[in-house]
Amino acid sequence: MPKAFLIDTTRCTACRGCQVSCKEWKGFPAVPTKQRGTHQNPPDLTHYNFKLVRFSEYLEGDTVKWYFFPDQCRHCIDAPCKGASSIDGSIIQDAATGAILYTEKTVKEDFETIRSACPYDIPRKDPKTKRIVKCNMCIDRVQANKLPMCVKTCALGAMNFGDRDVMLKLAAERLVAVQKDFPAAQLCDMESVSTIYLVADTPSKYHKFAVADASGAPGMTRKEMLAGLLAPLRKTTKQLQ
Amino acid sequence: MTSPSTQPGSPSLRAIETALARAATEVPALAPLLAAFGPLFAARAELRASAPGWSGPAPALDAERFTQGVFVLAQMEHGQGFQDMSAHLAQAAQTLLPVMVQSFPAVAQELNILSEAIASGALPLEDLAAAGFGETVQVPGVGAETLAFAASELVRPFVERQAQDLLALVKDLPWRQALCPVCGNAPDMSVLRRTSDSSEFIQAHGGQRFLRCSCCASEWAYKRVSCPTCGCEDPDGLMVLRAPIRLFERADACTRCNTFILCLDTGEMVDIPDLDVAALTMLPLELQAKAQGYAPLARHPWGDL
Numbered sequence: 001m002p003k004a005f006l007i008d009t010t011r012c013t014a015c016r017g018c019q020v021s022c023k024e025w026k027g028f029p030a031v032p033t034k035q036r037g038t039h040q041n042p043p044d045l046t047h048y049n050f051k052l053v054r055f056s057e058y059l060e061g062d063t064v065k066w067y068f069f070p071d072q073c074r075h076c077i078d079a080p081c082k083g084a085s086s087i088d089g090s091i092i093q094d095a096a097t098g099a100i101l102y103t104e105k106t107v108k109e110d111f112e113t114i115r116s117a118c119p120y121d122i123p124r125k126d127p128k129t130k131r132i133v134k135c136n137m138c139i140d141r142v143q144a145n146k147l148p149m150c151v152k153t154c155a156l157g158a159m160n161f162g163d164r165d166v167m168l169k170l171a172a173e174r175l176v177a178v179q180k181d182f183p184a185a186q187l188c189d190m191e192s193v194s195t196i197y198l199v200a201d202t203p204s205k206y207h208k209f210a211v212a213d214a215s216g217a218p219g220m221t222r223k224e225m226l227a228g229l230l231a232p233l234r235k236t237t238k239q240l241q
Numbered sequence: 242m243t244s245p246s247t248q249p250g251s252p253s254l255r256a257i258e259t260a261l262a263r264a265a266t267e268v269p270a271l272a273p274l275l276a277a278f279g280p281l282f283a284a285r286a287e288l289r290a291s292a293p294g295w296s297g298p299a300p301a302l303d304a305e306r307f308t309q310g311v312f313v314l315a316q317m318e319h320g321q322g323f324q325d326m327s328a329h330l331a332q333a334a335q336t337l338l339p340v341m342v343q344s345f346p347a348v349a350q351e352l353n354i355l356s357e358a359i360a361s362g363a364l365p366l367e368d369l370a371a372a373g374f375g376e377t378v379q380v381p382g383v384g385a386e387t388l389a390f391a392a393s394e395l396v397r398p399f400v401e402r403q404a405q406d407l408l409a410l411v412k413d414l415p416w417r418q419a420l421c422p423v424c425g426n427a428p429d430m431s432v433l434r435r436t437s438d439s440s441e442f443i444q445a446h447g448g449q450r451f452l453r454c455s456c457c458a459s460e461w462a463y464k465r466v467s468c469p470t471c472g473c474e475d476p477d478g479l480m481v482l483r484a485p486i487r488l489f490e491r492a493d494a495c496t497r498c499n500t501f502i503l504c505l506d507t508g509e510m511v512d513i514p515d516l517d518v519a520a521l522t523m524l525p526l527e528l529q530a531k532a533q534g535y536a537p538l539a540r541h542p543w544g545d546l
Binding site for chain 1: 263437439441443444446509510511512
């Protein structure tokens with residue numbers, strides 16, 4: 001049964017419990033950082049930060065509005081990164097859950113090709129192991145029938161996880177409820193991803209790459225398409241090398 | 242203040258099969274037991290899905306009496322229990338008894354005799370139903386324990402289906418008792434479930450405690466730190482037995498009254514298993530609790546193995 005996340009940003013208080021627990025479960029060390037005048041810390045996803053609560057703030061009249069976005073891999077149903085890979089078995093999709101998993105074979109992949117194929121700018125490279133890394137849906141926990149750490153940790157009900165059909169139903173119910181107060185609320189790319197975000201406002205206000213085509217970079221979807229088209233050629237080339 | 246749960250006590254067949262497969266993988270030593278009871282659970286679930294619910298007008302309930310602890314069936318005229326399901330038992334026997342013959346070869350001969358007695362009319366269906374509710378009925382060639390076990394399994398799908406309808410009538414009423422709000426029987430299982438609400442406040446991770454009726458599988462919320470038998474809330478009197486490798490399975494025991502109830506902590510689970518399968522998988526824990534001198538609130542069919 002395919003699984004899915006529903007991340008209800010209207011319930012998120014940016015406590016960053018999900019971000020910390022993700023690091024904790026995976027045994028990642030702290031990363032050097034510095035105060036940059038924002039609560040978003042570290043500044044971006046890293047090879048030791050597969051989950052990051054992004055902060056954005058806007059002044060509307062006299063009111064400062066905060067937007068919180070717990071960013072992570074979307075585990076796309078038809079993953080562009082997988083399509084862009086040139087090494088068999090480097091990026092795989094778990095049949096039981098739908099999780100997109102990066103294996104040790106990613107050391108042989110061209111990182112920029114994989115990263116640029118992702119419409120959400122998720123993949124990062126571990127400089128020590130040379131592997132390309134990202135959220136793996138806590139596949140070790142899910143296979144043991146345990147919730148991903150970020151979901152287990154969330155105290156506000158922002159993070160939800162379960163069978164995809166159940167999450168879609170919950171998403172639809174929450175959307176109706178949220179739209180009463182926030183008419184612009186929407187579900188981001190829900191048909192093509194397994195990490196579905198419910199946002200109360202225009203997605204680009206939350207994060208440049210909140211949705212696949214809201215980045216303001218017109219080439220993004222074209223890049224994604226080209227990555228898929230060129231994948232067979234790259235695979236053949238790699239095999240000949 | 243707690244209210245009876247309307248969460249169905251009858252998960253789908255798929256949930257049962259998934260739970261059985263997972264349990265057999267995780268606890269290989271229980272595979273023979275799971276293979277014996279699993280088909281029975283599955284067949285029962287199918288029967289329950291097609292069984293008639295409570296028929297006719299809904300019983301008139303006094304909400305105040307219910308709140309004071311008078312369960313639904315106790316408010317019926319003349320102490321009427323569940324509606325008569327004997328008309329359905331012949332077909333139920335045709336479905337369930339062959340499964341039980343396959344699963345329990347040691348009593349297969351007795352079950353075959355019982356099957357013939359039902360088919361020939363030698364055992365009236367009304368008597369079979371009565372045996373299912375614990376009355377003493379005799380069938381030549383069939384032991385009393387075998388008859389009681391088989392009869393209770395035959396009536397159970399119909400009881401559970403009716404209970405679903407009755408529980409829905411009181412879902413918004415408070416119920417603080419440790420006995421079933423529908424039929425008044427004792428629980429044989431408990432479960433901690435994550436609950437979510439629409440409030441904007443922090444939600445507890447521990448989950449709410451639900452007791453599950455040993456007779457009709459109804460679930461109702463109950464105080465988390467409290468012995469369902471004697472009401473003990475002294476932390477020193479309550480203890481939890483569990484194995485380090487399966488921390489989500491526990492036996493909640495009370496040192497004051499020396500009873501225990503199994504508890505499945507689903508707070509961290511992706512898929513919540515069928516509770517019959519879960520209880521069966523917790524047999525080692527049940528045996529451990531008994532070995533330490535604790536008695537169950539209600540017995541499972543496999544509890545004396």
